[in-house]
Amino acid sequence: MSTAEKLENGKFKWVGTRPVRPDGVDKVTGRARFGADLFLPGMLVGRVLRSPHAHARIKSIDTSKAEALPGVKAVVTRDDFKEMPSESVAAGEMMIDYRDMTRNIMAREKVLYDGHAVAAVAAASASVARKALKLIKVEYEVLPHVIGVIEAMEPGAPVLHEAMFTEGVEPTPDTPSNIAARNELGRGDVEAGFKKADIILERTFDTAPVHQGYIENHACVASVSEDGKAELWCSTQGHYMVRAFCAKLLGMDISDLRVTASEIGGGFGGKTIVYLEPVALVLSQKAHHPVKMVMTREEVFRATGPTSGANVWVKLGATKDGKITAAEAVLKYQAGAFPGSPVGPGCMCAFAPYDIENVKVVGYDVVSNRPKVAAYRAPGAPISEYAVECVVDELAEKLGLDPIELRLKNAAKEGTQAAYGPKFGPIGFVETLEAAKSHPHYNAPLGPNQGRGVASGFWFNIGGESCATININEDGTAQLMVGTPDIGGSRASMAMMAAEELGIDLDKVNPVIGDTGSLGFSFLTGGSRVTFATGKAVIVAAGNVITDLRERAAKIWDIPVDAVEWEDGFARPTSSNAGEFDPLSLADIAAMAAKTGGPIAGHAQINAQGAAPGFGTHIVDVEVDKETGRVTVLRYTVIQDAGKAIHPSYVEGQYQGGAAQGIGWALNEEYVYGEDGRMQNTGFLDYRMPVASDLPMIDTQIIEVPNPNHPYGVRGVGETPLVPAMGAVACAVEHALGTRLNELPMSPPRVLKAIGAIGEAQA
Amino acid sequence: MAKIHVTATVNGDEVEFLCELEETLLDVLRDELHLTGSKEGCASGDCGACSVMLDGRLVCACLVLGVEMEGRSVETIEAMAAGDELHPLQQKFLEHAALQCGICTPGILVAAKALLEKKPDPTETEVRFWLAGNLCRCTGYDKIIRAVLDAAAEMRVS
Ligand code: FES
Numbered sequence A: 001m002s003t004a005e006k007l008e009n010g011k012f013k014w015v016g017t018r019p020v021r022p023d024g025v026d027k028v029t030g031r032a033r034f035g036a037d038l039f040l041p042g043m044l045v046g047r048v049l050r051s052p053h054a055h056a057r058i059k060s061i062d063t064s065k066a067e068a069l070p071g072v073k074a075v076v077t078r079d080d081f082k083e084m085p086s087e088s089v090a091a092g093e094m095m096i097d098y099r100d101m102t103r104n105i106m107a108r109e110k111v112l113y114d115g116h117a118v119a120a121v122a123a124a125s126a127s128v129a130r131k132a133l134k135l136i137k138v139e140y141e142v143l144p145h146v147i148g149v150i151e152a153m154e155p156g157a158p159v160l161h162e163a164m165f166t167e168g169v170e171p172t173p174d175t176p177s178n179i180a181a182r183n184e185l186g187r188g189d190v191e192a193g194f195k196k197a198d199i200i201l202e203r204t205f206d207t208a209p210v211h212q213g214y215i216e217n218h219a220c221v222a223s224v225s226e227d228g229k230a231e232l233w234c235s236t237q238g239h240y241m242v243r244a245f246c247a248k249l250l251g252m253d254i255s256d257l258r259v260t261a262s263e264i265g266g267g268f269g270g271k272t273i274v275y276l277e278p279v280a281l282v283l284s285q286k287a288h289h290p291v292k293m294v295m296t297r298e299e300v301f302r303a304t305g306p307t308s309g310a311n312v313w314v315k316l317g318a319t320k321d322g323k324i325t326a327a328e329a330v331l332k333y334q335a336g337a338f339p340g341s342p343v344g345p346g347c348m349c350a351f352a353p354y355d356i357e358n359v360k361v362v363g364y365d366v367v368s369n370r371p372k373v374a375a376y377r378a379p380g381a382p383i384s385e386y387a388v389e390c391v392v393d394e395l396a397e398k399l400g401l402d403p404i405e406l407r408l409k410n411a412a413k414e415g416t417q418a419a420y421g422p423k424f425g426p427i428g429f430v431e432t433l434e435a436a437k438s439h440p441h442y443n444a445p446l447g448p449n450q451g452r453g454v455a456s457g458f459w460f461n462i463g464g465e466s467c468a469t470i471n472i473n474e475d476g477t478a479q480l481m482v483g484t485p486d487i488g489g490s491r492a493s494m495a496m497m498a499a500e501e502l503g504i505d506l507d508k509v510n511p512v513i514g515d516t517g518s519l520g521f522s523f524l525t526g527g528s529r530v531t532f533a534t535g536k537a538v539i540v541a542a543g544n545v546i547t548d549l550r551e552r553a554a555k556i557w558d559i560p561v562d563a564v565e566w567e568d569g570f571a572r573p574t575s576s577n578a579g580e581f582d583p584l585s586l587a588d589i590a591a592m593a594a595k596t597g598g599p600i601a602g603h604a605q606i607n608a609q610g611a612a613p614g615f616g617t618h619i620v621d622v623e624v625d626k627e628t629g630r631v632t633v634l635r636y637t638v639i640q641d642a643g644k645a646i647h648p649s650y651v652e653g654q655y656q657g658g659a660a661q662g663i664g665w666a667l668n669e670e671y672v673y674g675e676d677g678r679m680q681n682t683g684f685l686d687y688r689m690p691v692a693s694d695l696p697m698i699d700t701q702i703i704e705v706p707n708p709n710h711p712y713g714v715r716g717v718g719e720t721p722l723v724p725a726m727g728a729v730a731c732a733v734e735h736a737l738g739t740r741l742n743e744l745p746m747s748p749p750r751v752l753k754a755i756g757a758i759g760e761a762q763a
Numbered sequence B: 001m002a003k004i005h006v007t008a009t010v011n012g013d014e015v016e017f018l019c020e021l022e023e024t025l026l027d028v029l030r031d032e033l034h035l036t037g038s039k040e041g042c043a044s045g046d047c048g049a050c051s052v053m054l055d056g057r058l059v060c061a062c063l064v065l066g067v068e069m070e071g072r073s074v075e076t077i078e079a080m081a082a083g084d085e086l087h088p089l090q091q092k093f094l095e096h097a098a099l100q101c102g103i104c105t106p107g108i109l110v111a112a113k114a115l116l117e118k119k120p121d122p123t124e125t126e127v128r129f130w131l132a133g134n135l136c137r138c139t140g141y142d143k144i145i146r147a148v149l150d151a152a153a154e155m156r157v158s
């Protein structure tokens, strides 16, 4: 049966089923090796000295005492890294500049945030390394700092980069500022659109920066040999990116650096850039030993990328019957110490779920004295869409319309021209709204102090470059290799697609993640791209295996290859005219490989185009305790279009995990800074992510509107589930309280302030 | 500073190790004994990734010093399966897809096993509160809770 026929009548053998993942046993027995789990002979311990200041000029660094300490094998500072010219490259879904990257991994002229790396040591033990760090003398000239995005934009704010003149404004300003760039997009005429409106709402929102919160701290082991060749083991979402970044920063040939991705203990976008890896390589090179570096949780909080905190202004106009006539927004996103917040995608996504004629969005990318932001699940989108969804909800309330009805009136459909440019292909937004409307959750009764919120979300999803290789073993089993780290069960979906195509049993396919020396370039695990893009590569590779298998069968039967077809795991003559032959299984053909031309394999190297966007709608019920201000999530439902769910359990898992992260963002998570510009809540006790007792079961519904650009219809699912969550929770809290907070997180003090239970100062 | 000699029982075997005063049980397990199934997520007792059984009691290995181990017995995730037989909790975690990245999984399994030994028939709420010290950032806990409840049900039958 062809794939098209299988799709038509749903007759898949593996796709859509829920087998146990191939790497599962290793992960429930503690056998799986994550970033910090590798030990090499002669390995040293590397540790980083970090800035205690939010902003300071480095006058001098004296490492002589540390170097003299017995057991210390190498010390590195800014002098060990060369200056990089400004050059932008893609780091996951965000752009990064090598000039900034080298400064972020090791401060040069200035330290720009509390926790910024200033030196590192490699020593025989952790305790010697710790002692050595204390012996490094850094002389700082402390400078005034700025933390908040609004404060950083004010004239007269301490300036982080003396050569930063706002890009995207005409004429270019002649004084430097913390506003790295202004961008604008839109279409139509918003002024005219607002004139047609019967109602106009304008609201301003603030969101706190939040950390990705992966449980595994950054870790790597580097080993540089005397001939300059190096091996690197690290926890990353993309080892080919790590290779490219490190080779560039260290001036190496790419082929001299072999990077192996360990198992990865969560990333959510935060492991798409480098922190320790180049430092470990330089330490290893100097020390002539392998060097292992592992961050502490405090280091992760102080020095690795959260996503932006932001200030967002939204204006919506609509007619009485709920048709949105114009939409405008201004987004001010924190970038952290170096430019590059996700304000660009924030602008593009803000109104993407809706078909609006007149749209204008302006974004500002603003630096301040905090760690450089990194990608976090649909980078930029959750912030702007949270703000827009809150205003959409208020619009519905003011017009006396059901919020789902209002969305249905304005929802983007196939053929809608998105405000950010392209026309949508087949999308499942309306389907998620209809499903929400008829979901029992949406119509269930609520008790006192309870409220229900609903919100929707959009994310692009990406494709991009991926390789896959399938080697057929002598016994008819298949070795499948891909280059995208498995962060949440992708080995399972890759193996399922290979088994489906080849027509063999799933347990005959062994999927592995290849290192950079074993497989060609593959873009990282991010952008919700793996099941789509790497999956497509697997399907192409399997197709090439099948071509090879048909040729072998043709040879064995001595008939033309066109007269051989591959069906459900067997080569058969296309018709009796071709001859009468018993079908040959993959194992039969594999056993005769030597006689028919040698090993059987299929490879694919593709740049997958046609990723299709994801849309989701969330429904949530909360109860607010008006005495304590605590918000409890009572019930949660995620409805999202997956295109086609290869392994539904892991699709549901993405939906549930995204919602949980969104609940944390909505209710608790934030960075607390002291007057001194230092982060005060650098541990999980005070940076409070949701725990099991904070959450209810999270119900899911998978909508399947196939993506025409993937053989099975797959669209990415990983990021979209975070996008609607903050808006949904915010609307639920509003409906419970009768007042809007317009600020995240909606922590107990803020809730109490909103209902007037405590004064401004206490919140 | 000289290292201190410690004799302890680890997963049923007597082991000897040398440790520095500042080293935790987690450091000893991972860096000295290379039992890396116990994970470090915080080193402050807030994530549960390092959960182990110490003399039959659930503890965070990052909050116990290596030198406190003299004469004591620790059981880690590495001892959870009996030979080729996975523990019902391990099996149910696989069937329910109760892990995504898997970094929290060893700690959660150890903690859940401790719960079921105390309370073979926990309610959903009891499981949620018992596991409140084990952070998982990937799953939203839904499938974890279901897997624990399902394993409990199966263990009661057998
Ligand atoms: S590492 Fe021990 S509780 Fe987090």
Ligand code: FES
Residues within 6 Å of the ligand: A215, A265, A266, B098, B099, B100, B101, B102, B103, B104, B105, B135, B136, B137, B138, B139
């Ligand atoms: S599965 Fe990743 S932290 Fe739990």
